[in-house]
Amino acid sequence: MRLSDNTLRRFIAAAQFLEAEGITELAPDVRMPVAAVERVARIAARQPERRRKLLEDVSEGKLTIMELRELLKKCRKSAKRPGGAHSTSSLDRVARELEIRNICRRGEVVLARADEDEFGWLLTTPMKRSFIVRLPEARRALILDAMMSQGSGTSFAMQRRGFLRNVLVGASLYDFVFVFAAAWHYEVEKLVQxxxxxxxxxxxxxxxxCSRRPPP
Incomplete structure (x- = not known):
């Protein structure tokens, strides 16, 4: 094909991204330029919930590579590091769930950083900002929030792979794993099954x- 190694690597990476989204074949009149797919993947690393709509717009010719470049610039500028407020909100939700399920009362939960836990080192790096909830009777719950990994500089594919790996680790080592993953809900459900x-x-x-439907 007379393509350089770097070009082939880009083609393979773009194909893997599309395949992970359930796109394995394109209609004769549909074009998905590699540069466009690359930019969608970079936007997805910060705003994963947008990836399906962006891919749809690219396939329908509604977005040009230049427009995607501008969207990526705006996405980078608006990206914010996850803060304590988001963590507190997740803890409130978890406390309510624990109370509803008669596991413990809200006042009995204690929040701690996952990297301070004896098994926290097993979590992938982007998710080191996850949290542990200590419960009565020496039980523990792990909070995995997909929003906590956004803006980490890690690629979308690695974020998703790491997040799913952490679900497996959590299910094996903790009494409960509370998963906040609106953008990856389908993938998590499929794994849990x-x-x-x-x-x-x-x-x-x-x-x-969140959408419970599989990727298009």
Missing amino acids: QLRPVLRKSVILVDDN
Whole structure:
């Protein structure tokens, strides 16, 4: 094909990104330029919930590479590091879920950083900002929030792979795993269905506004 190694690597990376989104074939009149797919992937690393709509617009010819470049610039400028307010909101939701399920009362939960836990080192690097909830009777719950990894500089594919790996680690080592992953809800559900029943029961998806449909 007379293509350089770097060009081939870009083609393969773009194809893998599309395949992960369920796009394995294109209609004869549909074009998905590599440069456009690359920019969608970079935007997805910061705003994963936008990736499907962007891919749809690219396939329909509604977005040019130049327009995607401007969207990527705006995305980078508006990206903010996750803060304490978001963590507090997640903890409030988890405390309510624990109370509803008669596991413990809200006042009995204690929040701690995951990297301060004896098993925290097993979590992938972008998710070191996850949190542990200490419960009565020496039980522990892990909070995994997809928003906590955004803006980490890690690629979208690695973020998603690391997040799913952390769900597996959490289900194996903690009594409960509370998962906030609106953008990856389908992927998490699919993974949980493959777990053994005893582990499956420990994973609790806490999302209100998420799509349960598979990727297009």
